[in-house]
Amino acid sequence: MYDLIIIGAGTAGINAYKQAVRDTQNILIINDGPWDTTCARVGCMPSKVLISTANRLHDAKTANAVGLDIELNADTSKVMSHVRQLRDRFTAATLKDVENWPAKHKVSGKAHFVDANTIEVNGQSYQARSFILAVGSTPNYDQQWKKQLGDRLITTDQIFELPQLPERIAVIGSGVIAIELAQALHRLGVQVSIFARSKKVGSLSSPQLQGLAQHILTKELDIRFETLPYQVQRKDQQVQLSFKDAQNKPQDLLVDYLLVATGRHSLLESLKLYQIDSRFKDIKDLPIDSKTKQLGQLPIFVAGDAYTNTPIQHEAAHEGKKLVDNCLNYPQIQAVKTLTPLAIVFCSPEMASVGRNYQQLKQDKTDFVTGFVSFEKQGRALVLGKNQGAVEIYVDRQSEKILGAELFVHQAEHFAHLLNWMITEQVTLTDCLDKPFYHPTMEEGLRTALKHARHQLHP
Ligand SMILES: Cc1cc2nc3c(=O)[nH]c(=O)nc-3n(C[C@H](O)[C@H](O)[C@H](O)COP(=O)(O)OP(=O)(O)OC[C@H]3O[C@@H](n4cnc5c(N)ncnc54)[C@H](O)[C@@H]3O)c2cc1C
Numbered sequence: 006m007y008d009l010i011i012i013g014a015g016t017a018g019i020n021a022y023k024q025a026v027r028d029t030q031n032i033l034i035i036n037d038g039p040w041d042t043t044c045a046r047v048g049c050m051p052s053k054v055l056i057s058t059a060n061r062l063h064d065a066k067t068a069n070a071v072g073l074d075i076e077l078n079a080d081t082s083k084v085m086s087h088v089r090q091l092r093d094r095f096t097a098a099t100l101k102d103v104e105n106w107p108a109k110h111k112v113s114g115k116a117h118f119v120d121a122n123t124i125e126v127n128g129q130s131y132q133a134r135s136f137i138l139a140v141g142s143t144p145n146y147d148q149q150w151k152k153q154l155g156d157r158l159i160t161t162d163q164i165f166e167l168p169q170l171p172e173r174i175a176v177i178g179s180g181v182i183a184i185e186l187a188q189a190l191h192r193l194g195v196q197v198s199i200f201a202r203s204k205k206v207g208s209l210s211s212p213q214l215q216g217l218a219q220h221i222l223t224k225e226l227d228i229r230f231e232t233l234p235y236q237v238q239r240k241d242q243q244v245q246l247s248f249k250d251a252q253n254k255p256q257d258l259l260v261d262y263l264l265v266a267t268g269r270h271s272l273l274e275s276l277k278l279y280q281i282d283s284r285f286k287d288i289k290d291l292p293i294d295s296k297t298k299q300l301g302q303l304p305i306f307v308a309g310d311a312y313t314n315t316p317i318q319h320e321a322a323h324e325g326k327k328l329v330d331n332c333l334n335y336p337q338i339q340a341v342k343t344l345t346p347l348a349i350v351f352c353s354p355e356m357a358s359v360g361r362n363y364q365q366l367k368q369d370k371t372d373f374v375t376g377f378v379s380f381e382k383q384g385r386a387l388v389l390g391k392n393q394g395a396v397e398i399y400v401d402r403q404s405e406k407i408l409g410a411e412l413f414v415h416q417a418e419h420f421a422h423l424l425n426w427m428i429t430e431q432v433t434l435t436d437c438l439d440k441p442f443y444h445p446t447m448e449e450g451l452r453t454a455l456k457h458a459r460h461q462l463h464p
């Protein structure tokens with residue numbers, strides 16, 4: 006019997022293995038499919054390469070904002086081979102790591118449970134005292150649409166394999182993946198039409214920032230809010246979408262591909278958990294503790310995207326690593342959800358959310374003030390030709406500690422880290438304002454927001 010079996014070798018599983026192997030050699034890691042992680046193969050990394058190239062082109066094409074006039078064109082077959090080349094470099098690094106692990110620790114194949122201590126892979130049984138389930142998630146799409154459209158319906162599992170970018174694409178969804186990729190494709194010259202079932206774009210929960218994001222992004226992108234196609238049909242090598250326009254008139258749109266970005270679902274369903282306990286049939290209703298990630302009262306823990314409200318890479322890595330202690334020290338277990346929340350959307354301007362977001366603070370009836378800054382007239386943002394967007398910083402009225410922030414601004418990724426670390430250190434508004442702010446920088450904008458909050462606390 007193994008001390009621990011890890012199922013899934015993505016970000017969470019790999020981190021769990023690397024942590025566990027320090028304490029025991031009596032472990033096994035099982036993985037279905039490639040051993041190079043969703044993040045490196047079809048997620049974070051190829052998407053960020055595509056976005057980065059698209060933003061370079063966009064900056065050059067809009068260089069009149071900084072007094073330049075540049076004519077440029079993109080050969081999208083070169084762009085796509087660049088995406089794959091860099092992607093292959095990232096996946097190769099992960100695979101090299103895995104290759105160095107002892108062969109007796111690794112099994113390739115799809116695992117499922119037989120009982121609480123036994124799993125089966127490729128017809129063979131393995132037993133363990135504890136398990137980490139790190140099986141990740143997979144894109145949602147309508148099976149009927151897939152049948153009709155075949156290879157013309159794509160998700161993030163296929164898009165990075167396109168030899169070149171098509172002329173026209175329709176995107177379903179206006180969440181994180183949809184908005185990142187739709188904007189990148191648009192900036193690379195693809196005619197993009199976005200169909201969104203709601204009136205929300207990206208991840209922002211603050212009504213003011215959400216409104217601003219909709220306003221700014223719809224100036225650049227063709228987003229049809231609260232509109233979904235009622236019919237899709239394959240027409241030779243194209244897709245015809247039928248939908249009703251804002252005047253409720255039927256319209257048809259012909260595109261080369263339909264990119265479906267309507268969320269992802271957990272692969273826990275592949276594990277047949279109901280063979281452990283019949284109450285585990287509905288994977289949306291599993292008794293998994295949100296802090297310790299324990300399944301029921303069993304020595305079974307779930308890491309990463311398989312079960313989370315934060316399906317992001319660093320959370321998956323952290324959970325994978327931390328859950329090893331819960332497994333090897335069982336029944337002594339502790340919370341693994343310990344990181345101050347941090348989420349970034351790499352659209353442009355970038356969106357970010359740090360600590361508790363606006364909606365959570367409102368729901369909890371927290372007594373807070375909002376320090377606001379617009380970057381439209383901010384000095385450094387004007388110099389960079391990136392004077393768009395705004396930031397909200399939420400400050401507790403009693404303790405004057407920073408509780409959270411939402412951002413929609415150029416390079417929000419850097420502000421988000423600064424603010425996250427300040428929240429983690431439980432820094433107060435006065436502590437923050439006592440720090441140096443170099444001139445002229447975008448960070449001076451943060452100081453404006455902090456001062457705005459202070460003014461409300463001490464008019
Ligand atoms: C397009 C896209 C862009 C993204 N961009 C970012 C970003 O910029 N920043 C960020 O932080 N996050 C990003 N993410 C999210 C990030 O990729 C995930 O949070 C992370 O990959 C989750 O890791 P994981 O270990 O939980 O799952 P995975 O890496 O998916 O690993 C799960 C593994 O388990 C295997 N498996 C499944 N079922 C079984 C079974 N029954 N038996 C054996 N093995 C099984 C799977 O085949 C897979 O190898 C992005 C995701 C996508 C799709």
Ligand SMILES: NC(=O)c1ccc[n+]([C@@H]2O[C@H](COP(=O)([O-])OP(=O)(O)OC[C@H]3O[C@@H](n4cnc5c(N)ncnc54)[C@H](O)[C@@H]3O)[C@@H](O)[C@H]2O)c1
Nearest residue numbers: 178179180181182183202266267268269316317349350351
């Ligand atoms: N920058 C990053 O960190 C990054 C980038 C990409 C993905 N991710 C992670 O991946 C996760 C998944 O991203 P996502 O964009 O797939 O999910 P999401 O939840 O952000 O967006 C899903 C979108 O699909 C729509 N939708 C859902 N069901 C639908 C249906 N039946 N019909 C039509 N529309 C429907 C939603 O309204 C929403 O617009 C994210 O939550 C994020 O954590 C992170």
